[in-house]
């Protein structure tokens with residue numbers, strides 16, 4: 434049994450389409466995903482605004498709230514909570530040039546409208562967090578935007594969300610690139626700076642995704658540690674990534690067991706989860722997987738977390754202390770290798 438409570442989003446069970454080929458599995462209805470999430474031991478669901486309320490742009494604020502209420506009832510049916518709502522500011526034609534940092538005032542207003550509606554949805558779902566994955570907040574052509582002014586716009590957008598609801602928390606999910614070439618907020622350090630500059634730093638934090646840290650050339654466990662040292666690790670998106678390429682969202686731990694161990698170790702050692710934080714799994718099913726077998730990557734990721742927790746529990750702190758005292762880190766390294774391979 435894991436000490437953590439797990440979350441996933443509806444997008445983590447998909448039809449298998451990629452940039453080079455169409456869907457290969459049938460679409461699964463939201464309710465069936467909830468049923469299966471609950472069955473495999475997921476505690477809460479993560480939402481994009483339009484996962485909860487499809488066609489959100491065509492509805493009034495009241496209609497959106499009404500639709501969100503129905504989703505809450507559906508969650509109740511399967512004993513699930515909602516962890517966060519994230520405005521999907523990367524699909525709509527209005528956000529081709531970004532949302533909060535688009536060069537068009539009309540588009541920036543649209544992005545704020547979606548962010549406020551996301552808060553409305555979060556209230557109905559009883560989700561405490563708004564997540565901002567700043568997918569297109571950056572540049573494809575570096576000279577096309579003012580980089581100083583746009584960081585200020587990001588802070589203003591966060592402040593407006595904090596103003597809109599006195600209880601909501603804003604968690605920024607940094608990613609250095611893809612779909613944008615250069616992000617205005619590429620790492621956890623950038624998120625900490627934006628949080629500190631916001632009007633209520635206690636309500637702003639980070640969602641740290643393993644693959645995004647790797648794409649930035651950084652160590653996911655150290656990025657988590659950095660947020661933890663400020664009390665600002667609001668959530669994690671555990672997954673894995675084979676080097677520097679497109680964002681793969683592989684099952685947790687399948688590429689680097691040592692990195693997986695260190696991520697779970699830093700979470701366990703610092704009491705992550707004790708304040709209600711969830712362990713999110715932002716993992717993608719392989720395109721080769723057959724219909725009906727498309728939850729296996731989630732099951733595998735949960736199992737990898739559990740295996741790493743067992744390793745953390747077995748970790749001999751006293752032996753580690755002695756190696757450190759002797760400054761014999763080679764000896765400590767062999768110990769870690771034996772722990773991870775036995």
Ligand code: 3MF
Nearest residue numbers: 519564565566606642680715
């Ligand atoms: C992109 C991501 C996204 C975000 C999600 C919630 C597919 O690289 O990781 O997941 O996590 O949109 O913010």
Ligand code: MG
Nearest residue numbers: 606642670715
């Ligand atoms: Mg993610």
